Amino acid sequence: MSYRAPLKDIQFLLHKVFNAEENFASMTLSEELSEDLIKAILEEAGKIAEELLSPINQAGDKEGCGFDGGKVSTPQGFKDAYKDYVKGGWSGLTGDLDYGGQGMPKVISALIEEMFFGANSSFCLYTVLTTGAALTINEHASEELKETYLPKLYQGIWSGTMCLTESHAGTDLGMIHTKAVPAKDGSYSLSGTKIFITAGEHDLTENIVHLVLAKLPDAPFGPKGISLFLVPKYLLNAEGGIGAKNNVSCGSLENKMGIKASATCVLNFDDATGFLVGDLNNGLSNLFTMMNYERLSMGLQGNGLAESSYQIASAYASQRLQGRAPSGPEYAEKAADPILVHPDVRRMLLTMRSNILAGRALSLYSAFHLDISRMHPNKKIRARSERLISLLIPVQKAYCSDKGFEACVLGQQVLGGHGYVSEWGLEQNVRDSRIAQIYEGANGIQALDLAGRKTLRTKGAQLNLLIEEMDKFISANNSKKEMKFYLSKFSDVKSLLVEMTTLVIKNGSNNPDEIGAASYSYMELMGLTLYCFMWQKIILATIEAEKSGQDDKAYYDGLIGVGNFFFDKLLPRSISLAEEIRAGAKSVMNATFEQF
Numbered sequence: 001m002s003y004r005a006p007l008k009d010i011q012f013l014l015h016k017v018f019n020a021e022e023n024f025a026s027m028t029l030s031e032e033l034s035e036d037l038i039k040a041i042l043e044e045a046g047k048i049a050e051e052l053l054s055p056i057n058q059a060g061d062k063e064g065c066g067f068d069g070g071k072v073s074t075p076q077g078f079k080d081a082y083k084d085y086v087k088g089g090w091s092g093l094t095g096d097l098d099y100g101g102q103g104m105p106k107v108i109s110a111l112i113e114e115m116f117f118g119a120n121s122s123f124c125l126y127t128v129l130t131t132g133a134a135l136t137i138n139e140h141a142s143e144e145l146k147e148t149y150l151p152k153l154y155q156g157i158w159s160g161t162m163c164l165t166e167s168h169a170g171t172d173l174g175m176i177h178t179k180a181v182p183a184k185d186g187s188y189s190l191s192g193t194k195i196f197i198t199a200g201e202h203d204l205t206e207n208i209v210h211l212v213l214a215k216l217p218d219a220p221f222g223p224k225g226i227s228l229f230l231v232p233k234y235l236l237n238a239e240g241g242i243g244a245k246n247n248v249s250c251g252s253l254e255n256k257m258g259i260k261a262s263a264t265c266v267l268n269f270d271d272a273t274g275f276l277v278g279d280l281n282n283g284l285s286n287l288f289t290m291m292n293y294e295r296l297s298m299g300l301q302g303n304g305l306a307e308s309s310y311q312i313a314s315a316y317a318s319q320r321l322q323g324r325a326p327s328g329p330e331y332a333e334k335a336a337d338p339i340l341v342h343p344d345v346r347r348m349l350l351t352m353r354s355n356i357l358a359g360r361a362l363s364l365y366s367a368f369h370l371d372i373s374r375m376h377p378n379k380k381i382r383a384r385s386e387r388l389i390s391l392l393i394p395v396q397k398a399y400c401s402d403k404g405f406e407a408c409v410l411g412q413q414v415l416g417g418h419g420y421v422s423e424w425g426l427e428q429n430v431r432d433s434r435i436a437q438i439y440e441g442a443n444g445i446q447a448l449d450l451a452g453r454k455t456l457r458t459k460g461a462q463l464n465l466l467i468e469e470m471d472k473f474i475s476a477n478n479s480k481k482e483m484k485f486y487l488s489k490f491s492d493v494k495s496l497l498v499e500m501t502t503l504v505i506k507n508g509s510n511n512p513d514e515i516g517a518a519s520y521s522y523m524e525l526m527g528l529t530l531y532c533f534m535w536q537k538i539i540l541a542t543i544e545a546e547k548s549g550q551d552d553k554a555y556y557d558g559l560i561g562v563g564n565f566f567f568d569k570l571l572p573r574s575i576s577l578a579e580e581i582r583a584g585a586k587s588v589m590n591a592t593f594e595q596f
């Protein structure tokens with residue numbers, strides 16, 4: 001079954017829940033974004049997802065990428081699809097206008113990314129890495145590098161990568177070995193081997209622009225000695241066109257569980273020519289510009305594939321006939337009832353849908369703050385959003401990718417054995433979504449970042465900003481009687497989060513192991529609280545739409561129904577997460593090495 005762009009849900013969220021036009025009006029955008037224009041862009045993107053990317057998804061998974069003599073070929077159909085994608089102008093959507101980009105806000109491209117990931121995650125990765133690389137170059141590179149590389153990246157003629165990982169250095173990048181030696185002409189000569197590089201080599205573009213972390217010979221030890229370099233696959237001639245081949249080569253492709261049409265490469269740099277991006281020894285922090293966007297994308301990957309799985313599973317459940325409804329046959333004339341009558345099948349589908357809607361809302365909420373942090377005219381408001389973003393992104397990345405994977409597994413379960421075999425595409429979604437929990441910083445590291453750097457180190461100051469946002473919402477809507485039930489649940493979980501934050505800070509200040517032992521449960525509690533916040537917003541918008549007499553009652557009632565499921569069946573998990581946090585580090589740390 002092919003992917004269908006969830007445009008109705010997306011438009012509702014964007015316009016009714018987040019009042020997109022109002023939000024955009026407060027920012028300095030290149031052009032006015034009317035509801036009609038946004039609708040047209042998203043519909044066009046939906047068509048790309050449905051008609052161009054989805055049809056080559058399963059075949060791409062079966063064929064995988066080819067590797068021959070250092071050359072990588074993408075599966076059949078990918079080159080043509082990429083050409084159409086570029087022709088449609090999608091590659092420079094969020095790019096800087098001064099260098100040929102289209103200056104669209106992240107909110108719009110985030111929704112498009114979710115659709116593209118849902119339709120074909122492998123394909124989408126080639127494009128997402130380019131967007132991120134261009135963003136980093138735009139923020140930190142010299143004017144000369146920007147003028148040389150950005151227009152081609154925005155046109156999609158060249159693509160980008162991010163080369164951090166080495167075989168002995170993944171999470172702990174301070175240990176990287178790749179060396180950069182200054183050359184007389186101001187460039188650098190890079191040597192080393194990077195592994196797991198997404199889109200490190202392929203046949204979609206004429207050049208590939210690698211952003212590489214490396215150390216100068218005399219660099220300070222650890223993360224503070226890392227610099228960032230731009231290393232093109234082909235050097236440029238005097239006219240800025242393709243010149244001599246640089247000394248970068250693809251040694252092999254990784255064999256992996258999923259995203260098989262995405263080339264994951266071992267890249268060798270043998271005295272390759274590179275150009276410094278940003279200040280020396282500041283590479284890691286420069287790369288963080290890109291990482292907030294890349295991490296947002298990984299949450300979107302989880303959500304996109306969850307949506308794809310939900311579409312298949314819900315359609316299947318209304319047709320597959322097995323057993324009878326517990327309260328008696330619904331379709332006595334048939335041999336059995338559709339499995340949708342069974343409460344447990346409903347549990348799975350409703351869990352999927354309620355997390356998908358909240359996950360999409362959280363991604364949009366985060367993307368709005370990313371846009372505000374760059375495009376709001378008021379400096380204070382920009383700074384506030386930047387601080388909120390640093391708290392939201394680790395949660396959005398980890399929680400949306402976890403819930404996305406969970407939804408893919410649930411979708412597989414709804415189909416029983418038919419979900420395990422490859423025909424329906426659900427097992428591919430499980431395999432393709434799994435990586436989002438690992439790359440761009442494994443989810444355990446996101447949780448640690450949240451509990452350690454963002455919470456303990458700021459003594460909860462970052463969280464206070466989010467609590468302010470939540471309190472503002474509660475006081476603005478407290479008098480609405482239809483919201484009473486939901487707001488009281490929200491207040492409870494918000495208070496629990498505050499209580500657990502105080503506990504995590506107190507325990508973590510006395511014993512660093514307490515932070516690591518509490519971090520995952522704390523991230524999940526924050527994720528659940530944020531999903532609850534998003535559901536408040538969705539329910540409020542739904543109630544208001546119903547009140548204003550807009551038709552489509554069945555759709556709105558359906559949304560309220562999914563929301564009620566979230567409050568009844570998913571939110572109570574906050575209690576057990578709090579218990580996990582209260583239990584502390586003892587049972588985690590008591591075991592000796594030999595006992596493992």
Ligand SMILES: Cc1cc2nc3c(=O)[nH]c(=O)nc-3n(C[C@H](O)[C@H](O)[C@H](O)COP(=O)(O)OP(=O)(O)OC[C@H]3O[C@@H](n4cnc5c(N)ncnc54)[C@H](O)[C@@H]3O)c2cc1C
Binds near residue numbers: 161165
């Ligand atoms: C398909 C794929 C594509 C990728 N694409 C890219 C890419 O384009 N560019 C790139 O540079 N990299 C890429 N990566 C690498 C990816 O980002 C890393 O695999 C990831 O960051 C984890 O690093 P690692 O695999 O070395 O695991 P490790 O760092 O060895 O971690 C292993 C486990 O230990 C945990 N852990 C490690 N340190 C700590 C700590 N201090 N506290 C608590 N727990 C800890 C981690 O959470 C993890 O669960 C890709 C990987 C894959 C598989």
